[in-house]
Amino acid sequence: MTNTAPDQLVGASTDFLRRFSPFDRMEADALTFLAQRAVLGFHARGSEILSPEMGQPRHFHIIQRGKVQARQSGPATVTEYTTLNMGPGECFPIGAITAQRPSTNAYVAVEDSFVFQIGVDDFMELMRISPVFHLFCTQYIASLLNQSRQQLQTTFAQRASDQQTMTTPLGELIKQAPVSVGPETVTRSALEKMAELRIGCMVVVDEQQRPLGVLTQSDLLPRVVLPAFDLGRPIVEVTTPAPRTLPATATAYDAALEMATHGVRHLLVVDAEGRLCGVVSERDLFSLQRLSLRQIRASIEGAGDIEALQSAATDIRQLALNLIAQGIGAEQLTRFISALNDALTRRIIDLAIARHDLHGVDYAWLAFGSEGRHEQTLSTDQDNGLIYTCSDPAAQDAHKLRLLAMAREVNNDLAACGFPLCKGNVMASNPELCLTPQQWQNRFGKWIGEPDPQALLNASIYFDFRVIHGRQSLGDQLRSWLNRAARGNSAFQRLMAVNALDAQPPLGRLRDFVVEADGCIDLKKSGARLFVDAARIFALRTGAEASGTVQRLRQSAVKMGVPEEESAAIIDGFHFIQLLRLRAQHLDTEHDAPGDNRINPEHLNELDRRILKEAFRQARKLQARLRLDYQL
Amino acid sequence: MSTWLNRLRPGRDQPGQRAALQRWQALPAAELGRAHFDTRYVVINTEATGLDPERDRLLAVAAIAIDGGLIRAQESYYASLADDPGAALAGLLEFAGKAPLVVFGAGFNRRLLERAWQTHLGGVPETIWLDLFWLLPAVFRPGLDGPTRLAQWMKIFDIETFQRHHALGDAWAIAQLLLALLARAPRLGAGTARALADLERSRRQFTTPA
Numbered sequence A: 001m002t003n004t005a006p007d008q009l010v011g012a013s014t015d016f017l018r019r020f021s022p023f024d025r026m027e028a029d030a031l032t033f034l035a036q037r038a039v040l041g042f043h044a045r046g047s048e049i050l051s052p053e054m055g056q057p058r059h060f061h062i063i064q065r066g067k068v069q070a071r072q073s074g075p076a077t078v079t080e081y082t083t084l085n086m087g088p089g090e091c092f093p094i095g096a097i098t099a100q101r102p103s104t105n106a107y108v109a110v111e112d113s114f115v116f117q118i119g120v121d122d123f124m125e126l127m128r129i130s131p132v133f134h135l136f137c138t139q140y141i142a143s144l145l146n147q148s149r150q151q152l153q154t155t156f157a158q159r160a161s162d163q164q165t166m167t168t169p170l171g172e173l174i175k176q177a178p179v180s181v182g183p184e185t186v187t188r189s190a191l192e193k194m195a196e197l198r199i200g201c202m203v204v205v206d207e208q209q210r211p212l213g214v215l216t217q218s219d220l221l222p223r224v225v226l227p228a229f230d231l232g233r234p235i236v237e238v239t240t241p242a243p244r245t246l247p248a249t250a251t252a253y254d255a256a257l258e259m260a261t262h263g264v265r266h267l268l269v270v271d272a273e274g275r276l277c278g279v280v281s282e283r284d285l286f287s288l289q290r291l292s293l294r295q296i297r298a299s300i301e302g303a304g305d306i307e308a309l310q311s312a313a314t315d316i317r318q319l320a321l322n323l324i325a326q327g328i329g330a331e332q333l334t335r336f337i338s339a340l341n342d343a344l345t346r347r348i349i350d351l352a353i354a355r356h357d358l359h360g361v362d363y364a365w366l367a368f369g370s371e372g373r374h375e376q377t378l379s380t381d382q383d384n385g386l387i388y389t390c391s392d393p394a395a396q397d398a399h400k401l402r403l404l405a406m407a408r409e410v411n412n413d414l415a416a417c418g419f420p421l422c423k424g425n426v427m428a429s430n431p432e433l434c435l436t437p438q439q440w441q442n443r444f445g446k447w448i449g450e451p452d453p454q455a456l457l458n459a460s461i462y463f464d465f466r467v468i469h470g471r472q473s474l475g476d477q478l479r480s481w482l483n484r485a486a487r488g489n490s491a492f493q494r495l496m497a498v499n500a501l502d503a504q505p506p507l508g509r510l511r512d513f514v515v516e517a518d519g520c521i522d523l524k525k526s527g528a529r530l531f532v533d534a535a536r537i538f539a540l541r542t543g544a545e546a547s548g549t550v551q552r553l554r555q556s557a558v559k560m561g562v563p564e565e566e567s568a569a570i571i572d573g574f575h576f577i578q579l580l581r582l583r584a585q586h587l588d589t590e591h592d593a594p595g596d597n598r599i600n601p602e603h604l605n606e607l608d609r610r611i612l613k614e615a616f617r618q619a620r621k622l623q624a625r626l627r628l629d630y631q632l
Numbered sequence B: 001m002s003t004w005l006n007r008l009r010p011g012r013d014q015p016g017q018r019a020a021l022q023r024w025q026a027l028p029a030a031e032l033g034r035a036h037f038d039t040r041y042v043v044i045n046t047e048a049t050g051l052d053p054e055r056d057r058l059l060a061v062a063a064i065a066i067d068g069g070l071i072r073a074q075e076s077y078y079a080s081l082a083d084d085p086g087a088a089l090a091g092l093l094e095f096a097g098k099a100p101l102v103v104f105g106a107g108f109n110r111r112l113l114e115r116a117w118q119t120h121l122g123g124v125p126e127t128i129w130l131d132l133f134w135l136l137p138a139v140f141r142p143g144l145d146g147p148t149r150l151a152q153w154m155k156i157f158d159i160e161t162f163q164r165h166h167a168l169g170d171a172w173a174i175a176q177l178l179l180a181l182l183a184r185a186p187r188l189g190a191g192t193a194r195a196l197a198d199l200e201r202s203r204r205q206f207t208t209p210a
Helices: A006-016 A029-038 A094-101 A120-129 A131-149 A154-164 A187-195 A215-223 A250-260 A282-288 A295-302 A306-325 A330-355 A393-416 A437-449 A454-460 A473-485 A490-499 A524-542 A549-562 A564-590 A606-630 B002-010 B014-026 B085-096 B106-121 B133-141 B148-156 B167-188 B194-204
Strands: A039-043 A048-050 A059-065 A068-072 A083-086 A105-109 A113-119 A201-205 A211-216 A245-247 A266-270 A276-281 A362-365 A383-388 A466-472 B040-048 B058-067 B068-082 B101-103 B130-131
Touching: A006 A029, A006 A245, A006 B068, A006 B167, A029 A113, A029 A120, A029 B068, A039 B167, A048 A059, A048 A330, A048 B194, A059 A094, A059 A120, A068 A383, A094 A131, A113 A120, A113 A454, A113 B167, A120 A131, A131 A606, A154 A276, A187 A201, A187 A215, A201 A276, A211 A215, A211 A606, A245 A250, A250 A266, A282 A524, A295 A306, A295 A330, A295 A564, A306 A330, A306 A393, A330 A362, A330 A393, A330 A466, A362 A473, A383 A437, A383 A473, A437 A454, A437 A473, A454 A490, A454 A524, A454 B148, A466 A473, A473 A524, A490 A524, A490 A606, A524 A549, A524 A564, A524 A606, A549 A564, B014 B085, B014 B106, B040 B085, B040 B106, B040 B167, B058 B085, B058 B106, B058 B167, B068 B085, B068 B167, B085 B106, B101 B106, B101 B167, B106 B130, B130 B194, B133 B148, B133 B167, B133 B194, B148 B167
Parallel strands: A245 A266, B040 B101, B101 B130
Antiparallel strands: A039 A113, A039 B068, A048 A105, A059 A113, A068 A083, A068 A105, A201 A211, A266 A276, A362 A383, A362 A466, B040 B058, B058 B068
C-alpha cells in the first residue's frame, strides 16, 4: 500500500492543463513541475483576485473553471481593451509577474471561479525549464507592447494627470534649499535678498535653524511700505511670528488643507528636530495637478515670458517621467515629448519674434537630429537651423542679421528651458546654418557629391530636418529636392550604407551580449543608431518624406515591398531600445546623473533581456538588408 | 508518508494501532473559532462494497486537506484497506490530525469509518464532522427541488473529477465544493468551523430531506 494520492491529483491537474495552450505543447517535465505546484483556490463572483494596489503579484494564476475579467485600471492605457473576459485555461498576470511590477489590470471573478495558482518563484523556474512556456510568455508580452504602441497618447496623458499624487511627501516637493536669515538681520538686506533670489517669502530662523517668523511679499505693502517702516531695523519686527509649519513627512494634501484653512500661501517644512528644510508654496501644490498634456500645452501657449516656459519645461519632464513609470510605450512617449517640446519651441520663437522686426522675411525654423526625427529623449542638445527667403535680394544680408539676432535669443531661451546649447554649434544662431533654400541645396549637394566622412556625418544630422515653426513649404521643397538628389546618387547611398554598417549590433556568438569594459551597452551608439541610420538610407532611396525613423521604415517598407510583419518586427525592436533608453534616463534623473544611454544587461530582468536580444536581432536583419542592397 | 509507515510497520497488531489513536488524542485540539482561511479542513471520502453502512465493508479511504482556502495536491491521502487496514486507517488519522473532517453524506461515510476505526484501532476519535450534504443547501439555498446528490452539485458548479465513485476522485470533487462553500458561507455569518457546525445542526433540525 503506497500513498499515491498526490500523484493522482497531480495527474488530474496535468490532464486538465493539457487541454489548453500553451500547456498542451509544454515539455512533460515542465508540465509535471507546474501541476505539482499548482494550488487550487476559489473566488466567489465579484471578488477581486489581483489588483494594481496589491503591488508585485506573488502568484501566477491559471483559470480552472469560471470567468475572470481583466479590467484596465490605473492611469495609463496599456492594452487596447478596457475589459477582457478570460475562461478556463487562460492565465494572468503574465506581464506584471515577469517584469516583477504591479499589475496594470484588476482581475475580478465575474462568475464563481476555481483558479490554480503558483508562486512567483515557481513561475520563474517554469520559465527557466520550459522553452515553450518561456516563448509563450515572451510572445504575450510582445503582443502587449505592440498593443500599447497603437494607443493614442492623449487619453493616457489626460488620465495620468488626474493621478498626480497629492500624497507626495512635502520633503519631495521642496525644490531648493530654504533661504533664511537671522532675527537681527537688517530688513533692507533681507528684502534685497528676496528680490535678488526672486522668492516670495523670507524665513527668519534661530541659531538651530528653527523658524521664528516669516515675511511674504503680500506682507510688504501693509507692514513695510505703507507704515514707512525703517528698513534699517531688524527684520524680526515685521515678520509673522510663530509661522505655520508642517513636517517633511506630511503630504501635499495636508499642506493644501493647511493653506486653505488658514488662508496662507506658504508653509514652512521642518524636519524631525523642527529645523527648517524648505518652503512649500501654493503654486508648488498646484503644479502637482497641472501636469496633463492638455494643460501643459495650454500653459505653454499662454506663457508670456521665459519663466513660465521654464516651469512648463519642468512639467514636461515630470510628466514624461510619470508616464515612463506607468509603463507607457516608447512611441507614444517620444511623440508626446516631441509634441510638447515643439509647442514649447514655437512659443519661445513667438515670444522672440515679437521683439524683432522680421517684416519681409519668409523663414522656417528647422530641427535636426533626434528632434527632427521626433525621437527626443529627456536629455537632448539643441540641433536647429533656419531657412529663409526674402522678396528683396538687396536686403538679404540685413534680413539674415535680424534672423540671427532673433535666433540667438531663441537658442538662449531654449537653453534656459533645459535644452543645452549644442557643443558643435549646430544652432540657428550660427550664420552657417541660417541659409536660403539655394544655399542649403548647395550644401546638401556638396555632401552628396563628395561624401567624405565629415559629409556623411553631417548628412546623418541635417538630413533628418523638420520644420518646427514658420513656412512649412520651405522645408517641404528642400525635402523633395534632397530626395531627388540623393535618390539619383547610388554611390552616396552606398557610402552611407558603409558608414551605417560600421556599428554592429552588440550580439555575441557565445554570450548573449557583447558589452563594453564596464559591462554596459551604449543603447544609442550600438542600438538606436543602427535603426536610425538604416532608415535614413531607405528613406533617401525610396523618396520617403518622413524624417522620423519609424515613419521612414514604414513608408520605405511599402515601397520596397517588405512584408508588413517584417517591418513591424523591426519597428518593435527600435521602440524597445528607445524605451530602455528613456527608462535608463528616468532612473538616472532620479539619481541626478545625466542620462547617458548606457545600460548593463545584467541588471535587466529576464524578459527585458530577451526582448533586447530580439531587438538587436532585428537590427542585424536590417543591416543584412543594407548589405544585400548595396552588395557590401 | 514513509516515516509513519516505518513507525507503524513493526506493530501491525492492535496495540500498535491503538498507539496511533493515542498519538492522535494527544494532539492539541483544533481551534474551531478561526476564520476559514486560517483553518485546516480535511475532506474525507470512502469507497465501500456497497451503500449500506451497516453491512458493507470499507475498501479504501481518501482525504484532501484544504488549508488557507487552497487545495494542494501534495496534501492528500489515499489508502486501500485490502492489505493492512489498520495502517491505512491510522495513516488517515495521522493525515487528518485534529482538523474538522468534511464529508458528503455523513450518514454513510462517518458510520463506516467509525466502525472501521473501532475495529482496527480499538477506538473512535472524537472530532468535529461537517456534512456537505446539509451544508451545501444551507449556504447556496437552491430551493425545494434543488440538488441533493453529489453528481447534481458537481453539475451546478461545473466541477469535474478524474474518476467518479473512486474514494479520491470523489474527494477531489467534494474538496472543490468545500472551497466554494468556504468562500460563500461567511456571508451567512458562518465564518468559522464552529459556525458551520451550528448551521448544519439547525439545517438538520428544520429540514426533512427528500
